[in-house]
Amino acid sequence: MVTYDPATALVVVDVQNDFADPAGSLYVKGGEAIIPVVNGQVAAARAAGAHVVYTQDWHPEHTPHFAKDGGVWPDHCIQGTWGAAFHPALVVDGPVVRKGANGEDGYSGFTMRDPVSGATVPTELEGLLRSWGVERVVVCGLATDYCVKATALDAVRLGFATTILADAIAAVDLAPGDGERALAELRAAGATIARAEGD
Numbered sequence: 001m002v003t004y005d006p007a008t009a010l011v012v013v014d015v016q017n018d019f020a021d022p023a024g025s026l027y028v029k030g031g032e033a034i035i036p037v038v039n040g041q042v043a044a045a046r047a048a049g050a051h052v053v054y055t056q057d058w059h060p061e062h063t064p065h066f067a068k069d070g071g072v073w074p075d076h077c078i079q080g081t082w083g084a085a086f087h088p089a090l091v092v093d094g095p096v097v098r099k100g101a102n103g104e105d106g107y108s109g110f111t112m113r114d115p116v117s118g119a120t121v122p123t124e125l126e127g128l129l130r131s132w133g134v135e136r137v138v139v140c141g142l143a144t145d146y147c148v149k150a151t152a153l154d155a156v157r158l159g160f161a162t163t164i165l166a167d168a169i170a171a172v173d174l175a176p177g178d179g180e181r182a183l184a185e186l187r188a189a190g191a192t193i194a195r196a197e198g199d
Contacts, residue, residue: 001194001195001196001197002041002044002138002163002165002194002196003048004044004045004047004048004049004050004138005048005049005050006048006049006050006051006133007133007134007135007136008045008048008050008051008134008135008136008137008138009045009050009051009052009053009129009132009134009136009137009138010041010042010045010050010051010052010053010137010138010140011053011054011055011109011125011137011138011139011140011141011151011155012038012042012052012053012054012055012090012140012141013054013055013109013139013140013141013142013147013148013151014055014056014057014077014141014142014143014147015031015034015035015038015054015086015087015090015141015142016056016057016077016083016084016085016086016087016142017082017083017084017085017086017087018057018076018077018083018084019031019057019076019077019142019143020032020034020035020087020090020142021087024076024083025074025075025076025083026073026074026076026077026172028142028143028170028171028172029170029173030170031142031143031170032087032089033170034140034141034142034167034168034169034170035087035089035090036089037140037165037167037168037196037197038090038091038140038141038168039089039090039091040196040197041138041140041165041168041196042091042093042094043091045138046093051094051129051132051134052093052094053094053095053096053097053125053128053129054086054092054094054095054096054097055096055097055098055099055109055123055125055141055147055151056077056084056086056096056097056098056099057076057077057084057098057099057100057106057147058077058079058084058098058099058100058101058106059075059076059077059078059079059084059100059101059103059106060078060079060101060102060103061075061078061079062103063100063103063104063115064103064115064116065100065103065104065105065106065115071115077100079101095128097109097123097124097125097128098123099112099123100112103115104121106147107146107147107149107150107151108123108147108150108151108153108154109123109125109147109150109151109154110122110123110125110126110151110154110155110158111123111154126158129160134160135160135161136160136161136162136163137152137155137160137161137162137163138163138164138165139151139152139155139162139163139164139165140164140165140168140169140196141168141169142169142170143169143170143171143172143179144169144170144171144172144178144179144182144183145171145172145173145174145178145179145181145182146172148164148169148182149182149185149186152164152186152189152191153185153186153189153191155191156186156189156190156191157189161192162186162190162191162192163191163192163193163194164183164186164191164192164193164194165194165195165196166183166193166194166195167195167196167197168196
């Protein structure tokens, strides 16, 4: 189980319709099933005086991230659309950090990478956490093998003690086992894998 305090932030990654609803364009199997667990963690964090922040994929209509423009993904989370909106069952109780708004890949909540030049730019997430005096982050959301992994790896790199909630994530598994490989990579990087509920 994870405990919260004012030096901890819960980072909720991309629980948006395109990922968490079966009608979404890039639906992550089981994505909607994590929402009650995430909501429970939001309540626990808030009750303990911890911080909660949300990331949101926020792509333009055309980006090299999309297959139609030379990338690998179907159109998803296009700014202002149903697919980009947070899932209606998600409790949103904190600031939102949008990523990929200028056509960057936007996997990590902390950084965005230009898919053409490879240049990396920070989002406002690190600055927010530092301004709150956060030392530890707890990461949950979608998807394990992409945005959750990238966000958690950046958190470790930036010096935050990082925990991933194994029962509040779901994987794309483009190749079978991608989710498990992502967790192994996170462990190797120094992150902790824990459960939100139970041991």
